[in-house]
Amino acid sequence: MKYLVLFAVLAVAYLWWRNARLERKAAKPPPAQAAAPPGQPQDMVECPVCLVHLPRADALAGPDGSHYCSQEHRRAAGG
Structure with missing residues (x-):
């Protein structure tokens, strides 16, 4: 019985950790790549x-x- 409770606690802890990690990953926007400014017209x-x-x-x-x-x-x- 104590192994079943231990397994349940570990499973809940893992799911909580994974959910928090996914939320942090989704909340952080990807780095914006600055587009190079267009060059000046040339003759x-x-x-x-x-x-x-x-x-x-x-x-x-x-x-x-x-x-x-x-x-x-x-x-x-x-x-």
């Missing part, structure tokens, strides 16, 4: 060889003022 230029648009900061300037996407296209255009 876009077009490569005259392949017609790809790219940011002016990434383009290679040619001698005639044209902007190229790569060194190969700059050489192919004669610049």
